Amino acid sequence: MIADLAPAAGTLRLAPALDRPDLLAEPVAAALAALPDDLAASCGVAEIDPDLADTAAFCEAYGSPPEASANCVVVAGSRSGEQRFAGCVVLATTRADVNTVVRRRLDVRKASFAPMDVAVELTGMAYGGITPFGLPASWPLLVDAAVLAARAVVVGSGIRASKLVVPGAVLGRLPGAEATEALGR
């Protein structure tokens, strides 16, 4: 089934993600294992050079089209002293509309990108490897409709040394996932 992921994979050699938990951060492997079997089996993983984990460098080096990469950013806001977070997934060719769409969903006055150290600490994932798989269960996960519609997208794996390649629709089946129109602009 992971052969279907070829358009996004570029020159990567994909392995079934379930077979290679060593290439996934711990919460990511757990989230994958918690998916229904057929969905989890449709996800691939590949080892990459950790210096090339950032999207632009990755796409260039591995011949993967930028419109087949999805970025995951952690957005934070606070309301009456309580910190609220959300994961946001948009295609790498677009940018998350933090100030309107995400802010409204979080119901906070001001939304901003979570500082890197906070995001890393709360997710248990590496800088540059943050992925929608395995985010804290209490967070809403906003997924842009264009990501869900993609046949295959590259996302992080929780570590910089590998990438997951998954059918876009799988991201909509993650816990807390909410299909969101016009999240990416």
Add this chain to the structure above:
Amino acid sequence: MLLQVPVFEYLDYYLSMLIWIVAIPLGLYAFIHALLQRADAFTAVDKLTKPAWCGITGVGALLLVISVGGPVASLAILWLVALCAVLVYLVDVRPKVVEVQQGGRW
């Protein structure tokens, strides 16, 4: 007596010279600042994209620097326009872009 000192005679010249000299480092600072921000911060606060602002502040800084003939030479209008663009970045865009990143760098 005092009014015959040349400084006062050319007050407009010295004033614009002063503004121009202050504007050059402001322009360069704005350009470098824009370059160093993460690209999605600009979208996040409903501003033009990062390349757009890098272009505006970059061209602005360039115009300020190349108006070496001084502030009242033939490029006078251009460097004033450049200064306005740079000030818009510094006063409006920069604080919002910094805030949405909570000062932290990704």
